[in-house]
Amino acid sequence: MVVRGGWDGHQPIEATEEFIPFLREHGFEVQVHESPEPYADADLMAGIDLIMQCNTMNTITDGQFTGLRAAIEAGTGFGGWHGGIADSYRNNSDYLHLVGGQFATHPGKAPEERRGHMDDNYVPHTIEITGAGRNHPITAGISDFDLVTEQYWVLADDYNDVLATTTQKVRPWDPWHREVTSPAVWTRLWGAGRIFVCTPGHRVDILRDDNVGTIVRRGLLWASR
Numbered sequence: 001m002v003v004r005g006g007w008d009g010h011q012p013i014e015a016t017e018e019f020i021p022f023l024r025e026h027g028f029e030v031q032v033h034e035s036p037e038p039y040a041d042a043d044l045m046a047g048i049d050l051i052m053q054c055n056t057m058n059t060i061t062d063g064q065f066t067g068l069r070a071a072i073e074a075g076t077g078f079g080g081w082h083g084g085i086a087d088s089y090r091n092n093s094d095y096l097h098l099v100g101g102q103f104a105t106h107p108g109k110a111p112e113e114r115r116g117h118m119d120d121n122y123v124p125h126t127i128e129i130t131g132a133g134r135n136h137p138i139t140a141g142i143s144d145f146d147l148v149t150e151q152y153w154v155l156a157d158d159y160n161d162v163l164a165t166t167t168q169k170v171r172p173w174d175p176w177h178r179e180v181t182s183p184a185v186w187t188r189l190w191g192a193g194r195i196f197v198c199t200p201g202h203r204v205d206i207l208r209d210d211n212v213g214t215i216v217r218r219g220l221l222w223a224s225r
Contacts (some may be wrong), residue, residue, distance in 0.1 A: 001048045002032045003039075009118060010083055011170035014204050016054050022217055023052070028224075036089075039064040050224035055083030059091050069098055073191030077223030081201030081216055086154060100188045101116050101156035101197060103118040110173055125151040125166055127200060127211070133163030138196070138218045139185060145211045152180050152199040160186040164215075166199075185215055187222070196223040 002020065006013035020030050029048065033089050036055065038044055040063040048071060060068075078099075079085070087103035089095045096102045108114060108121040126146050133139040153168055164185035170176060188195040196219035200212045207213055 001051045004054045006058040010056045012054045036060050036064045039068040048076050053080040055088050056083035060089040070079040072193035075192035075225045079196035079220045079223040083112040100160045101154045104153045109154040121150050124148045139163045149206045150202045162186045194223040
């Protein structure tokens with residue numbers, strides 16, 4: 001099941017279309033929904049092996065969330081990237097608990113370099129594979145890599161199995177006083193289900209990065225029932 005929508009800046013249609021052919025090649029029958037409404041359909045959800053979600057800054061009803069959580073606890077996999085999974089439903093704290101990380105901010109360029117465009121928040125940074133990540137099927141064989149895009153500062157907890165991190169430096173214009181390391185790729189076990197999150201993936205061009213694309217494809221397969 002593909003669930004997409006929310007803020008258009010994350011290209012939810014184009015981004016999910018990047019991976020739908022891959023899922024079909026791996027034997028999935030794919031259905032696409034433009035809202036989380038199907039999560040409330042228990043009969044439908046019982047037959048879903050994997051949810052690929054790209055739905056940013058949207059809302060979810062109590063019934064929809066309860067259905068999503070029940071499906072994951074029963075073994076449905078749940079995976080996605082960037083704000084499509086880590087900034088989906090700010091109105092529901094239980095969703096944040098389920099996913100294990102919430103986008104807080106993406107510190108941008110120096111104030112004098114900002115022009116009021118999306119790329120004001122594009123900064124060079126490194127995605128660093130953790131020790132656990134070097135031995136995990138999602139990230140094995142991938143070395144640390146550099147990106148120029150949004151760098152997610154994520155609020156998270158230590159129940160996550162963190163496969164990669166990124167460290168926000170302290171620049172002269174920043175108000176914080178020490179470096180902050182956030183999870184960039186993580187998994188989370190919930191009941192019988194598996195959750196996969198990759199914070200890089202702001203737009204299609206980043207999802208087409210060899211490292212990011214590989215991580216997402218592997219992560220979706222890993223999460224599936």
